[in-house]
Amino acid sequence: MRILVMNPNTTASMTASIRATATAAAAPGTEILATEPLWGPESIEGHFEGYLSAAAVLDRLATLGTPFDALVMAGFGEPGREGAQELLDVPVLDITESAAQMAMMLGHAYGVVTTLDRAVPQIQDRLLTAGLLQRCAAVRGTGLGVLELEEDPRRTVEVIIETAREVVRAGAEVICLGCGGMAGLDAEVAAALGVPVVDGVAAAVKFAESVVGLGLTTSTVRSFAPPRPKAISAWPLSRHLSPVRDTGRLLATEFSAQTSDI
Known part of the structure; x- marks a missing residue:
């Protein structure tokens, strides 16, 4: 079983501590993957940053390309989980x-x-x-x-x-x-x-293991049905951006190419 734990902010050191807690809570045989968005706020403290983060997390999930059996979203009280439930065909839990x-x-x-x-x-x-x-x-x-x-x-x-x-x-x-x-x-x-x-990270990992172990996943018959096919301009955003460097420093308008290994 592989569980992806998503830190909603871009601070890699926080991803590392979240990964450590998730790994300690996981049962033998459960593999923990952990990462953060390619762009977005370094921390989330309010609605504005929360909604930015939600979009960045969905962008990351849409372009990740790594298989996993469940997703744990490691933001407390932040939006975006419902969007992930529509996007993914695996269970999604938040802390x-x-x-x-x-x-x-x-x-x-x-x-x-x-x-x-x-x-x-x-x-x-x-x-x-x-x-x-x-x-x-x-x-x-x-x-x-x-x-x-x-x-x-x-x-x-x-x-x-x-x-x-x-x-x-x-x-x-x-x-x-x-x-x-x-x-x-x-x-x-x-x-x-x-x-x-x-x-919350440990609790969500244990719930994720239980849901996957029982062969269950998100219901898609109504509230969390997959998104209807339609044109979404410039989506996913990260596919249209390139890291730009100026004298060795990342510019404020770019996304970070240095993300945590999953």
């Missing part, structure tokens, strides 16, 4: 719904610890659309930007623990880590809090 579904199996109410406060409404909307918000006690931001998560790992864990304590006081019995960049921090946070902590 938002996977984390919440796993958490609801472990406690009456769960909570989410994420990055910036501005991400909170976006995550709440995603959980509401998925029918998962009713059992969410709270969603709280740590005040850390996505890229800040990697700058000082010790401080990152401390801030996550502090914020998670607030979420537990609000009634959560289980904590979900609300960013792919928090992958791998669940055990340390759980030890400090004394409550289960769900890493």
